[in-house]
Amino acid sequence: MSDTIEDFKFVELNYRVVDVKTGDILRTVEYPLGYVHGANDVLSEEVQTHLKGKKAGDTIDIPIDVDKIYGPRDETLVFTDQIDNVPEEYREVGLTITMENEKGQTKNFIVTRMDDKTVTVDGNNPLSGRDVMFTIEVLSVRDATQEEIDCGGAVGADPDINEILK
Template identity: 30%
Template sequence: MTIKPNTVVALTYVLHTTGNEGNSVDAGNKVFVEEAKEDNPLVFLYGVGMMLPKFEEYLSGLKVGDEYGFELSAADGYGEKDPGARADLSVEMFKEGGLPQIGDKLPLQDDTGNRFQAVVTGISDAAVSVDLNHPMAGQSLHFTGKIIAVREATQDELNHGHAHGIDGHAGH
């Protein structure tokens, strides 16, 4: 079976990034981000918008055992860095848990309920300054991996809009 809309895909991957500040794409400039191995693969419902669109486009038509490798530009990944995507949060917000450190990632939620992470860039007596860009904004994403399993999604998975595990029976 090949990867197409409404299939559940299980795959391994290794993700490296490179910045777009003129870095070449050779291995010396790649930074390891994360990986999913065969004993704990990435499992997702293909074609419902869970993954980056270009990521899915590169996987279309692959089947079990196929290996892949591709690069997504920053624009096709998490976007270019927006220098205006910054905010100052009142230090009052941190009274209970204490002030974060520069470089810490803070879990935030916007007024419509979307969750995201902000990175602390500065701390003053009045405010904690954060960068609201996705941590991988402005970077090219380099994926390599192997397709482990492809199956038709169950009606339950299609109704819920997500995969229920590699075999379709995992908990929600």
């Protein structure tokens, strides 16, 4: 039994997304992420390629091309309006607001700025336009059970990092 990451191994890891320019940590997991390597698409193929052959205790840095993942930043998705035109429940920086267009399509916008007179919302992914590094710490590697292989990760888990890594 090998403790090296390869297909059908159950892997637990921690990660953080760091802004290369500022060094700020933009995202981090609150609990270890468990997945079955090669059995699902929780992590992008590029990230899985970098992880293959790593062992518990290894830490790797992977530059992420957010333009490739989300497309380039689109300034037409940034709107500023008078605060009086914005309902009070939407006047909180960091709040996600789901809006719908005339075709019934929805898009999430985040309140990014607010002052006494205006509120600004941004429909771009928060990582768009940034140069980011994905830092992964491998916590454990073991043979996956058949049940874990079938569901692609820890049984009963629901990891949600696709928005960052796909």
